Amino acid sequence: MVDLGILYVAITGALLLVALGVGIRVLRDVAGEARERHRKRRSGELERYTKDEEYDRVHRDPTEGGDGDGDGATSTPCPHCGADNDAAFDYCRRCASPLPPGG
Numbered sequence: 797m798v799d800l801g802i803l804y805v806a807i808t809g810a811l812l813l814v815a816l817g818v819g820i821r822v823l824r825d826v827a828g829e830a831r832e833r834h835r836k837r838r839s840g841e842l843e844r845y846t847k848d849e850e851y852d853r854v855h856r857d858p859t860e861g862g863d864g865d866g867d868g869a870t871s872t873p874c875p876h877c878g879a880d881n882d883a884a885f886d887y888c889r890r891c892a893s894p895l896p897p898g899g
Contacts, residue, residue: 844877872896 836842870883879890
């Protein structure tokens with residue numbers, strides 16, 4: 797007779813190995829895409845800082861549920877990439893460079 801505890805441990809271990817294998821494959825693909833993007837940026841095929849349309853669509857569109865408090869009233873442009881940032885930000889939302897104090 798097979799002990800249920802041993803069967804449980806065996807099945808759980810097998811599932812964990814499968815999950816680990818899938819996770820490693822996904823991480824490898826993400827790292828490959830990052831290397832390819834880095835290569836394109838270094839060769840000039842891709843701009844260093846590109847506009848993030850998805851962020852702008854979700855966070856900047858006035859028709860998408862803004863509550864109106866400080867919606868574009870004060871913004872600080874990034875000295876490195878030119879992205880508009882809220883005055884409360886210490887770092888750029890696009891390139892993570894430090895913003896000048898008192899924006």
